[in-house]
Amino acid sequence: MPAMSFIQRIAYLAALLCIGLLGLSVRADEYAAKRRALIDEIRRETRWVSSEIGKAELDGRVLNAMDKVPRHEFVSEDLHDVAYANRPLPIGYGQTISQPFIVALMTDLLRVEPDDRVLEIGTGSGYQAAVLAELAERVYSIEIVPELTQMATERLNRLGYAKVETKTGDGYYGWPEHAPFDAIIVTAAPTQIPPPLVQQLKPGGRMIIPVGSQFLPQFLVLVEKSPQGKVATRQMVPVQFVPLTGTH
Template sequence: MLLATAAFAQDQDFAAARSAMVGRIRTAVRNAAPSADNAALARALTAIGSVPREAFVPANLRADAYRETPLPIGYEQTISDAYIVALMTAAVDPKRGANVLDVGTGSGYQAAVLAKMADRVASIEIVPQLADTARTRLHALGYANVEVRAGDGYAGWPERAPFDAIIVAAGAARVPQPLLDQLRVGGRLAMPVGLSWATEQILIVTRTGPAKYERCSLGWSMFVPLTGQGRRQENSTGPFDKIPFCFEDEVAHPDFQATSPK
């Protein structure tokens, strides 16, 4: 009985911390770029508010699950700051009926958030051990609309394409062409792009035609590098100072870092 009471109290504490985190994210977005506090962000925050983030971090770090910081999950990988998860999720804004690709499963947190919004989520993780653990965790938590496989996210998941939305939780010098090819016309992709983690911006790419794309930036970020075929190369997408902000100002900023390098 005492154990059950203690577990209930802890769950209540986590729920309160989750609600407070959602409020802080909304306030931070509104302060950074008021027009980014929109209906898409509201949908993303509703999803984030329903996902138990503490279940996606190592047991010894659960007390830190709702801090504004990335946390290590092993194998030199991290779980992204929930602020960045909210921004990227809102930017691609998956709706019911959507087919979504999540590159860089990690612990499965981003996939779980997407699963609350879309009908189908395909998630790829290059570290087999993380893929196995995330698959087991998501199944145990009831996320039946997520499929996880181990593999190189650079190549995407052609058998599950086309995708209405793609989120890549690792940085590279350019957006992999296979991911652009697998994006449905009208779909959006969110990915950190830059010559190094210190010069990354989160790009939002919208496919407007068979061979046409529009880009805008959410602003500065820091992510772990995309590995496999996606390792950084010297040639980048282009001069990032020429890419307009998606909103009136950058909304990703150093106070809420994403998956920062170790």
């Protein structure tokens, strides 16, 4: 085969670039279609538990946020094809990225407003924080595994989620420097509701947290603090989360 001229080489490289861009575009369309299908599945599952949660449809803002966040970016490349399955997936270090329906449900129960400051306990892959960042003014997220903190921070920065601030620490004790919070979400299960988190919840605020041991039933618990500071709890749906670890 004769050597290509400079112009031929440029044309060849341009053709390769176009093919690559076309492939990325097709892939993006495929992921968008999978997200839409996932939203439909979340809607169906919401109706199944409507009696437990007191509503048959989640807030449209929450569903829009779920539709925007590219879940495949929050799992390893070998899991991209199943990233939009409605189930948890491993992210390493004994942790998982939560089932999308549970992410949507917990987010909905917080009733996040655009000017809210939200505390998340358990950054994991950063996916839940990204969903919250679509809704809130600021998200503070704590992860106990340093490697996961680093990976989630780099990922969130790369994807443009500048509203999220992360740190490594024991989430049981919250983040008092930034308290009080309008909403708190906990993505690992303690055996009881941590008192420091209740203290850091703003009057009128809400917290959603799975409570129970790893080998016994766990339930999502909604914690509401009245404007006068009175705390009320309500058990929602059964769940299964990894345990909340730390020195507490």
